[in-house]
Amino acid sequence: MAATDARKLFSVEGMVVCITGGGTGIGKMMTEAFTTNGAAKVYIIGRRKEKLEETAQIAPNIIIPMVADVTSKESLCELADKIKQDVGYxxxxxxxxxxxxxxxxxxxxxxxxxxxxxxxxxxxxxxxAQTFATNASAIFFSAMAFLELLDAGNKQGNCAGRKSQVLVTSSIAGYLRTPFNMGAYPASKAAATHLVKGLSGTLVPYSIRVNAIAPGLFPSDLAAGLIAGGGAGEKDPTEEGAFEKDFIPAERTGKTEDMAGTVLYMASAAGAYLNGNITVLDGGRVSQLPGTY
Structure with missing residues (x-):
């Protein structure tokens, strides 16, 4: 198979993936992307057992729901220990x-x-405090709790040409300077983006990469209020024409396929050269707002 063959470039076959917040919203989109494209196991983590179990029904033989609190260092370490016992990497x-x-x-x-x-x-x-604990501090402690598992992933050798990776969901909110957006959320996402850059350099000696996606508006519980305020009315927000161009140039929110295509690229051999990268995925929204991007 040629090196430029898309089936090889974008394959995630056999990968072991762990997704915090994997039961809803963007995390569920990621779960679907990996599950339907050959991942061996996808561990989804969250605090709401019922949501995790509901998402796990997409592929019960692949998706493993695990209840944990990402703001608790002890909970993260216990989670990592369970996964180590289950699959080892x-x-x-x-x-x-x-x-x-x-x-x-x-x-x-x-x-x-x-x-x-x-x-x-x-x-x-x-x-x-809770926003920074969930959106920023949890990134650092999750990466540290999983460090040995990610190292074991490199030694497993099941992803030829790709080093283990921490992939963070940041947000374009971390770039914005709009006065109405002042608050804990954008500040925490700016911290998340900076953490990605710092961790990507820190983990170089261990051959573990760190990258991030900075999404704009995607359908989720988190973004529901912003989407409702955008003027789509009764229209499907994911369909082109739902919004004015000055709100989102793409005239719609992101779709599952937008997120799936991006994470498959970043997780596969196609994205193997990425490290310390922040991929903005927002339909052009950040270009319409005052920001530092």
Whole structure:
């Protein structure tokens, strides 16, 4: 088979994959992508057992639901130990869990300083702490908990030409400077993006790669409010024409196939040369907003 043959380039056959937040939203899209394209095992992790088990029905012989809390170092280490006992290695760890607390809810340009201060201080410090714990700190501790499993994946040799990888779900929110977006979520995603860059260099001696996807709007519980506010109305938000170009140039949200194609590229031999890369997948939305990208 030629080196440029797509069946070889984009194959994830035989891979062992672990996806945090793999039962819903973008994580479920990833789960479907790997499951339907030959992965040997896909471990999906989350706190809601019923959602994990529901998603596992897509391919019960491949998908293994595991309840764990990514904000707990102890829970992550216990999870890694269970996977070590079960299969012994992991080729790809997808750090996908995320949370979005309530926003401040007002624009600083539209209210007095006193009102903005009151609204900002009404947000909970616990929400900020939980958001950073889930969206940023969990990336570091997940990578460390799975480090030996990823090393074992390299030694397993079942992914010729590809080194083990940590693939992070960041967000274009981490690039934005729009005043209305001020809050814990974009700050935590900026931290996630920086963690990817730092970890990619740190793990070089162990031949473990670290990359990220920075999605725009994809159908999920997390993005439901933003999508509803975008003006699609009763239209299917994934269909072209659902939104104005100044909201999303592609005129739609992302679809399962958009996410699937991207993760298959990044996980396969086609993306084997990526390390420290942040792939923006947003239909052009970040180009319509003030940002640092």
């Amino acid at each position: 992991v080729n790809l760890l997808c750090c996908n869990s995320g949370t979005m607390p309530p926003p401040i809810g007002v624009k600083s340009s539209e209210v007095s300083l006193q009102e903005y201060r009151a609204k900002a201080l009404a947000t909970k410090t616990e929400d900020w």
